Amino acid sequence: MSAPQNNYLGIWLMCATAFIFAVQDAMSxxxxxxxNVFMIIMIRYWFFASFVIVVASRQAGGIRKAAATTQPVLQIFRGVLLALEVCVMVTAFVILGLVESHAVFAVYPLLIAxxxxPVLGEKVGWRRWSAIGIGFCGVLIILQPGFGVFQPAALIPLxxxxxxALYGLLTRYAARHDSAAVSFFWTGTAGAATMTLIGIWFWEPMVPGDWVWMGVxxxxxxFSHFLLIRAYEVAEASAVQPFAYLQLPFAAALGLLLFGETLRNNVALGTLVVVGAGLFTLWRARQVKT
Structure with missing residues (x-):
């Protein structure tokens, strides 16, 4: 029998996950x-891979079962893609800041929809296509092309x-044949291998105080990945997924308080449009399934 669902607990776990993700973004x-960005992400992935291997070794069947897949190319590509995506996003944090980076990144659920x-063969009705179109109008409000203030760097979080979004879709595609534990194992190990091949060439000495931040x-x-897994274990994905958007206001608040960033009016308005459209697509997808 499947475990009983507890959506309230799942929602609280997702809220905690979103907050920790935002704190991680600030530290990153x-x-x-x-x-160097590559070095920072490489060290993160070393720890992540170690965590994944420890978790796998403590499960029935051990590492051999966790690594068993009929689609190794897809699993490796997923891991590589996520590692490179993290590098791109952290670069956006440095160049644009947390506020504007997350404002643009909030479009990813619309991209998934x-x-x-084309990727999964799922049917997308006219209502969701309308929401997707409105969401991209929100992105244009944020970017302000043609108004003399467009920053090409804003394309980095896009x-x-x-x-x-592609990583999320490929994860869903992989789930047709592999368990979540298998995908989790390959995400950590393939990403760590990729970042080691790249990041080792950019090694820099780090002062002791920053090693503390790196450890945290x-x-x-x-811990955030553990909470995320638990959230999806105890609750329906459609119930907790909307609360993942809380990472945006959490990260924006940290950007404003810790890094002296500003929230421009067009960014605030565009973000509301994007998030509203994204929440509608999540709600509509749930309605279609019921």
């Missing part, structure tokens, strides 16, 4: 502003959103 912005047809970042990364 600080460290990547002082050291738009790409679910690229990260596309990469993360690594530990919170593992």
């Amino acid at each position: 912005r600080h460290l990547a502003g002082e050291y 738009a790409l679910s047809g 690229l990260a959103a596309f990469m993360f 970042l690594c530990m919170t990364s593992a």
Whole structure:
């Protein structure tokens, strides 16, 4: 029998996960502003891979079962794609800040909805297509092309959103044949291998104080993934997914308080449009399934 569902607990777990993700983003912005982005992400992935291997070794069947997949190319590609997406997004934090990076990145659920047809063969009705179109209008409000203030750097978090959406779709595709434990194992190990091949060439000495921040970042990364897994274990995904959007206001608040960032009116308005459209697509997808 499946475990009983507890949506209220799942919602609280997702809220905690969103907050920790936002704190991680702030620490990543600080460290990547002082050291090379590739090195910071490489160290994170070393810890992440170690966490994944420890978890796998404690399960029935051990590492052999966790690594058993009939689609290794897809699993490796997923891991590589996510690692590169993290690099792109942390670069956006350094260049644009947390507020504007997350404002643009919030479009990723709309990208998932738009790409679910060609990638997964899912049907997307006119209501969701309308929401997708409105959401992209929100992105244009944020970017303000043609008004003399457009920053080409704003395309960096948009690229990260596309990469993360593709990663999410490929994860759903992989789930047709592999368990979540298998996908989790390959996400950590393939990502760590990728970042080691890249990041080792950009190694820089780090002062002791920043090693403390690096350690906290690594530990919170593992803990946040544990909370995320638990949230999806105890509750319906459609019930908790909307609360993942809380990462945006949490990260924006940290950007305003810790890094002296500003919230421009067009960014606030565009973000409301994007988030509203994204929440509608989540609600509509749930209605279609019921």
